[in-house]
Amino acid sequence: MPAFDVQQFRQQFTFFQQQPDWVYLDNAATMHKPQVVIEAVTRFYQQYNSNVHRGAHQLSQQATALFEQARNTVASYINAQHLHEVIFCSGATAALNQIAFGLMHTVLQPGDRILLTQLEHHANIVPWQLHCQRFGVIIDVVPLTTDHQLDMLAYQQLLQLKPKVVSFSHISNVLGHIQPVAEMVALAKAAGAITVVDGAQGIVYQQPDMQQLDCDFYVFSGHKLYGPTGIGVLYGKTTQLTRLTPIFAGGEMIDSVSFVNTTFNKLPFRLEAGTPNIAGAIGLSAAIEWLQKINNKQIVQHKLLLLKEFYNGLTAIKGIDILSSSVHNAGIVALNVDSEHPADVAELLNQQKIAVRSGQHCAMPLFSYLARPGAIRCSFAAYNTLDDVNRCLLALEQAVEILTA
Ligand SMILES: Cc1ncc(COP(=O)(O)O)c(C=O)c1O
Structure with missing residues (x-):
């Protein structure tokens, strides 16, 4: 090589x-941004600036095409099965909050358990904790070994408590240790848990393959992958995304509204309330396209x-x-x-x-x-x-x- x-x-x-x-x-x-990303964002504002999905005019159609093309780029980069499994959000924190909130309202019941690890970023602790007390859900924590790696034996023992959700980082943002994610996902799935991988640091280390990894959710931020700040991705399998109660409401996520009832749009829009970060998605797409040449x-x-x-x-x-x-x-x-x-x-x-x-x-x-x-x-x-x-x-x-x- x-x-x-x-x-x-x-x-x-x-x-x-x-x-x-x-x-x-x-x-x-x-991370710093390569010039191609800066140019893609600037080009959008200079030549196409417009809102997406709603306008009848050509500019809006071009902006929509670029935004949806960005979804396409992300979906094929992470090998998602469907385009609608890529939800744009502001970053890993927003994605983890959406998952925790969304599952708390639909899947988790009092007495259910969630398994986290000792080395999680606050973004993968606090969103769970915020809801656990209210919903009576219990958090368990996988300890570390003396060399500060995850204790896989303890992990397997804690899985015997049958957690409903197992959520862990792909790579520790403090220690840099790469977790055996594939093995952890497989073990958690065998125990019947929903699996959430915090890929905020993992995404830049290796191109993750959602079909191979087979996790239910994988989240990351664009700015740690040479892309702009304020854009991120919540990947989820269709069945799991459908179970999430939206954390935000309004805009394109709506199907119909009356003062009696509201019905929601289909995925991915159901989980993308308000005007999305269009330039951010285009910049992230430019970063991925550029990275793929290296x-x-x-x-x-x-x-x-x-x-x-x-x-x-x-x-x-x-x-x-x-x-x-x-x-x-x-x-x-x-x-x-x-x-x-x-x-x-x-x-x-x-x-x-x-x-x-x-x-x-x-x-x-x-x-x-x-x-x-x-x-x-x-x-x-x-x-x-x-x-x-x-x-x-x-x-x-x-x-x-x-x-x-
Ligand atoms: C492992 C991990 N998870 C989550 C986050 C949160 O990412 P963001 O602040 O981009 O939402 C970070 C950011 O440093 C991180 O390193």
Whole structure:
């Protein structure tokens, strides 16, 4: 396999042309956008701007065609069986809220159980919790092993409690660990559960195949896949989507309304209330089309190389507490400098134009479990270089010297 040409890839991002000094290692928060995505969004506003589905005029028809083409691009990228199984929403958070709310009103009964894991993002905890108390539903949590991987034995034991829903992330946004999603979905299905995969970090690591994975729901945000912010996808099997009570009402999701009764439109519109993020969907589609021209195996190899160099460098620096394991890692590393506050470390890096995130990364239960107040998180993308890795390592070495002097 030919090596990945990182410089050629990087050139496609105007940000790096205009801001060559920045080492951007905050990719798990959001990724930079290639010029093709920026142009697709701009072109929409300059040439086609119009609302979708409703207008009698040509502009609206063109906007509708572009929007529905975007749905098509997403559906074929994730190999959904039907176009209407792709619901556009504002992101993974919105999608998870829709699923939790929707199932709570239709499927879940008092005394039912939901199974989550210790390393979930708040977006995959709180929406469930918000409704569980009211509906009398119980949450169980899969613990981690000593190397901070999911405890699969405990997972299987908890499945024996017959949860109605099992919801877990494809890749941990803090530790970067890749979960054995296919195995987890298969086990959950065998236990009779509805399966929800939070693909917010998984979507950029590998192209997910809904037919192979066979989960009931898979959600992700466009901005973590080189696309715009404010657009995301709720994929669901038709049978499961039909069971969801809509969280929002109005607009295209309506079939008929009277003060006595309302009937709803068919999927996907039933779950897309109000004017959708048309430009966002078009931008996401442009990102996917662009990504499909690049060999993902090369990208995975490139990120593995960065990760290896980063780990080698980190282990040579005294005083670094690495929380992430280097195995089954998608390119996200959480770490601390001794017991120093992560915000201080991140600020020292920021002063050298190295962008990392610090804090608890919307995963407080994970940090309680890890018994750490937080961490800095370095997350790599395909446009990062070995030079980025070395600059970050050097800055961390200096941070150790400054903070522990
Ligand atoms: C694993 C995971 N789930 C959910 C989310 C929420 O995504 P968004 O804020 O784009 O809705 C994130 C964002 O960081 C995430 O990493």
